[in-house]
Amino acid sequence: MKNLISLKAGKFLTTAFGIILVSGISGGMAFAADAALPAGFKKGDLAPEPSADMIEAGKRVYFTKCVWCHGVDGAGDGPGADRLWPRPRNFNQGTFKIRHTASGELPLFDAKKPVPGQNDLFETVTHGLPGSAMPSWEGILTEEQRLQVLSFVTTQLVKDRKFTDKQSESQTILQLNDLKPIPASEESLKKGAELIVEKKCIECHGVEGRGDGNAFNLKDDWGFSIQPANWHKCWNFRGSRQDPYNVKNIFRTFSTGVNGTPMPSFADNSTVEERWHIANFVNSLCEREADGTPLSIDPLSDKPKVNFVLxxxxxxxxxxxxxxxxxxxxxxxxxxxxxxxxxxxxxxxxxxxxxxxxxxxxxxxxxxxxxxxxxxxxxxxxxxxxxxxxxxxxxxxxxxxxxxxxxxxxxxxxxxxxxxxxxxxxxxxxxxxxxxxxxxxxxxxxxxxxxxxxxxxxxxxxxxxxxxxxxxxxxxxxxxxxxxxxxxxxxxxxxxxxxxxxxxxxxxxxxxxxxxxxxxxxxxxxxxxxxxxxxxxxxxxxxxxxxxxxxxxEPPTPKEAYIYPVVIAFGVVLLEGWILTRRANKRKAKKA
Amino acid sequence: MKALMSVAAIIGAAGILLLAGMTVGIVPSNTVRLIEGYMPVQVIAELTLFVAGFTGISYMMSAMGMAFPRFWQGILFWAFLLIYLKFRVYPPIPFSVRAMYGTISLVAIFMWVSANEEDWNKFKQPIMNVLDAKTGGTKFLRIAYLVIIPILIGGFSYNAMVPKSEEPIELRTVHPAPPASTKVHGKTYTLQTSQNPYRVNPEGKYDQEYSNSNIVEQGMGRLMKPTSNPWDKDAQGYLKYVREGGEIFYQNCHFCHGDNLNGRGLHAFAFNPIPANFTDPGTIAQLQETFIFWRVSKGGIGLPNEGFPWASVMPPWEQHLTVDEIWKVILFEYWHTGYYPRTWD
Structure with a gap:
């Protein structure tokens, strides 16, 4: 009897294993089907169209706050545009720089749920684009107002593409939260240093990453001059999301590319591991304190804190x-x-x-x-x-x-x-x-x-x-x-x-x-x-x-700085003695 | 009573945990943000909440038989205030000012603990216990204090004597005394009688009421009224000039005063003190339009000698803009911040 049960249990176990095995294989097959996608990406669904109310409310936000740089038609030609470098975004073509989506695709935007890492445009408006004139609107516009204005921009001002058109648009999303960063060990940094040469990063970004490689011949999609990022000033990275020393931001930019600029996506010709090594190395170049800790960043300006005494x-x-x-x-x-x-x-x-x-x-x-x-x-x-x-x-x-x-x-x-x-x-x-x-x-x-x-x-x-x-x-x-x-x-x-x-x-x-x-x-x-x-x-x-x-x-330390404190400390000891004796005498007097 | 106190206790505990988390960095330090322009009110409100919370905690603890000695309550509350001032308030308050607040609150706490004879005796009991040193514990404490206090005081005085550099505080007169009149582009403007020629209704008449009814709404976001869009093609009078003023602002002024007029423009971080924040109720909201006209036209360099310190790189805008453009920019600044300019009557 016992044997029978154990036999049954054995069979059961085998079946269970079999199911797991099969599902594992099918999982593997599903993965194989996804092989056309670059490593670390998954297919996603297009977000639904925002409600008409949201769009109408967003218009009000846009014409109060944004129109001054981005222009009446969102063509990036508002009154402020000509004296800015980098220039304000031209929304008409639907070209957005900072995304979790594959190169050339529209960014993630859903008017309903600002889930961290799943709403690129919301995060751009929230954190601003450091190194440009785009400020962080957090604390100025409410979360809802930010979603409203984005509803207006994505439906009315993006004119050449449509965020909800399943025929022409797709979303291939970088699964940044599922990809575990590789620690920035010495070995990783060394590999990263080799990879930036192999992947030709240095051609534009320069041998030491100061953006001096091909500095004056690059243009964006609209023909305006553009310069490669200086890796030593990570607080100016457009995609730094007010968290400049976070290696994930670099990994994301490197994986998705920067639409509208000569910066391509490296998702197709580098493995996830290689991308972490490069991100680690680029991150390691950013200016730091002498002991290697990140510079403290002033939350009011998103730049390193300044001390006015040299x-x-x-x-x-x-x-x-x-x-x-x-x-x-x-x-x-x-x-x-x-x-x-x-x-x-x-x-x-x-x-x-x-x-x-x-x-x-x-x-x-x-x-x-x-x-x-x-x-x-x-x-x-x-x-x-x-x-x-x-x-x-x-x-x-x-x-x-x-x-x-x-x-x-x-x-x-x-x-x-x-x-x-x-x-x-x-x-x-x-x-x-x-x-x-x-x-x-x-x-x-x-x-x-x-x-x-x-x-x-x-x-x-x-x-x-x-x-x-x-x-x-x-x-x-x-x-x-x-x-x-x-x-x-x-x-x-x-x-x-x-x-x-x-x-x-x-x-x-x-x-x-x-x-x-x-x-x-x-x-x-x-x-x-x-x-x-x-x-x-x-x-x-x-x-x-x-x-x-x-x-x-800096003057040398004066001798007095060594003498007086000792004298003061001795004085305090005397004072303590005086207080204690006084207290003791009082108690004696009481007892008596 | 008990229910009320337990609610207060929960608020207090949550507040403390949140503040501690934000200070140490477990919780992102911007979890609860200081809202721009409302900071003083917010700080007072937060502190009030904390006091209510502490009252609740103290009540609940004594109700549960774990009464907290008055002595430690006083000390802990003072420590809390110091920590709050140092880590919560941003931009940071200089040490000298914090020291002042610390002293004042110390006095207040002393008044609280010595409100009546009984309280005062309770408060000083722990000190007396250590002085008398009747038990092993207090004996140990007494010896420890005897050693530690002189060392600490000696150390502090050494620290105070070692030469070091501290950032001198940069001050700026926010509202320097204006002159009676100012001459811009060859024409003299009397500050008391001049008016903004663009504060007009669609018929072209000076109309403060009309312009005030078309400014942005106060409250989060400071958005325009849906019916008052300066970018409306048919906008006439005031709103049309607001748009023209905005165009000038975003070509000239936002570099320092910021896209949202809060003094945090592209170049603002390079300046000390940072440029004026127009959304702060203490700046343009307190002034007449003609005062702004004088300051904009003459800039930092035009500050009178009594206007020291001269820590301002504000350009004399008469070098770059026409009189009309200056008036329009002023119109825009009031529109965008939702403030009414002060008038002479």
């Missing part, structure tokens, strides 16, 4: 001219955020340089600054520039802002006269005499009473010193200051400039305090940075500019 460290002996010297590599760096100079003509609406990394050291006589910034091209002006170096009101044309017309920024983007790449720093002269709240103006000082000391380096190798007395006043040359300053190092390599300049610390006795800044230890010296991208037609006031920072020379 501290300079003391070194013994001569300042090294080699950026690889310990003197420099050990120093902490500071990010200087740069915006376009749009205060005075000629204005710079599309500044290509948006940050500079600064380091500074000083010894007994000199202070040195190391500038490092990303610039896709090394630009040196051909021939002599038509204006003297001291000239401020120079004639660089401010562009006509009409779409399509010769001379609009969008048309001009790759077509400027090339000037010199350059950086400059401005420090306040007589900063000690400034009453507490007063600082000179950002641009080239305020007047004769509050002048600024300007040092400017240009890619032709010159290092010049000027005195600035106002935004529209020509610079004045400073006698013999250029001779006492020194360009220690300058090099453009794979999309990054490194420039080290050294200048006298100055002191009241030996230096002309009316022209030169006196860098005093332990004091906050107002400092502004300027940068020019020669290939962007930057010259004169057409430049990138920072806010006021403060150069701070």
């Amino acid at each position: 501290s300079s460290g003391v070194v013994e002996g001569e300042i090294s001219a080699d950026p690889e010297n310990e003197m420099w590599t050990k120093r902490a760096r500071r990010i200087i955020a740069m915006g376009g100079q749009i205060t005075h003509k000629p204005r710079n609406f599309v500044n290509r340089i948006d940050d500079i990394w600064m380091k500074s050291v000083y010894n007994e006589t000199h202070i040195a600054f190391m500038f490092q910034w990303d610039d896709r091209t090394k630009s040196v002006a051909e021939g002599k520039l038509p204006w003297p170096p001291t000239s401020v009101n120079i004639d660089v044309k401010e562009q006509d802002p009409k779409t399509g017309e010769e001379g609009s920024i969008a048309m001009h983007q790759n077509n400027y006269t090339v000037y010199n790449d350059a950086v400059a720093m401005e420090t306040a002269v007589k900063w000690k005499d400034l009453p507490a709240p007063i600082k000179p103006r950002y641009l080239f000082g305020s007047n004769e009473q509050f002048p600024v000391d300007i040092m400017k380096w240009e890619a032709d190798g010159s290092l010049r010193a000027f005195k600035g007395t106002g935004w529209d006043k020509d610079f004045e040359e400073r006698d013999n200051y250029e001779e006492s300053s020194k360009l220690l190092f300058s090099e453009w390599k794979n999309g990054r400039w490194t420039v080290i300049i050294q200048r006298p610390m100055g002191n009241k006795k030996d230096q002309d305090y009316d022209e030169d800044t006196f860098f005093e230890m332990g004091q906050y010296i107002p400092t502004v940075f300027f940068a020019w991208d020669g290939h962007n037609g930057d010259a004169g006031r057409k430049m990138a500019v920072s806010a006021f920072y403060y150069t701070f020379l």
